Amino acid sequence: MPAPRQERPHRAPFAMPMATTDRIIDTTPLDVRAQPLIDALIDEYSTRYNAYRPDSHASARDELARYPAELFAPPEGAFVLLLRDGETIGGGAFKRYDAQTAELKRIWxxxxxRRQGLARLIVEALELRAAQQGYRRIYLTTGFRQPEAWALYDRTGYTRLFDSSIAPEVHYHLRFGKDLADPSRTSTLADLWAPVPEPVLSR
Incomplete structure (x- = not known):
């Protein structure tokens, strides 16, 4: 198993206070400490979407194995874990979407x-790294049965790149974007990513 990359302290601006034993580290999905994140995401995705995908467990497992670990490594990606007393309690990643855009993945x-601001800390840590690696924008998708994720991205300045007046299950994947260079810019962000129609899955 590859050795984790050197850890560095978290310096995200405007972060909510962490417990004194909390630390955010840079590592890889192959790190044994990432396994709780992977297992929990498989369980969560399969449970939430079981009514829409009878094979939801296999689909979730395939999704978590979809991208090679190298995509989540610098200079074009990053993978972080939030540890408390050495135990994994959160994490997330980004990979290249295009030359100016990083795509957030695996936020957990x-x-x-939950409801302690930990996910916000993880997102801010990833945004900081993305900016340091030269990205100007962030793009992400989340599922329609994950309302707490929508709320997180709404609170952290992301623009909804989908029609909120339409039932979310029609979109299935909900797209969000943020301009790192000018977070106040919202009027034209949707033009950067043309929405791709998603099939409506029957129950």
Missing amino acids: TRSDL
């Missing part, structure tokens, strides 16, 4: 520790 916090 442990279910019993």
Whole structure:
């Protein structure tokens, strides 16, 4: 197993306070400490979408294995874990979407520790790294049965790149974007990513 990359302290601006034993580290999906994140995301995705995908567990497992670890490594990607007393309680990643855009993936916090601002810390840590690596924008998708994720991205300055007046299950994948160079810019962000129609899945 490859050795994790050197850890560095978290310096995200405007971050909410962490517990004194919390630290954000840079590593790889192949790090054994990433396994709780991977296992939890498989369970969460398969549970939430079981009514829409009978093979939801296999689909979730395939999605988590979809991208090679190298895509989440500098200079074009990053993978971070949030540790508390050495235990993984959150994490996330980004990979290249295009020359100016990073795509967030795998954002997760442990279910019993949610609503404490930990996911925001992870997103801010990834945004900082993306900016340091030369990206100007962030793009992401989340599922329509993950309302807490929508709320997180709304709170952290992301623009909805989908029609909010339409039932979210029609979109299935909900797209968000953020301009890192000018977070106040929202009027034309949707033009950067033309929406791709998603099939409506029957129950």
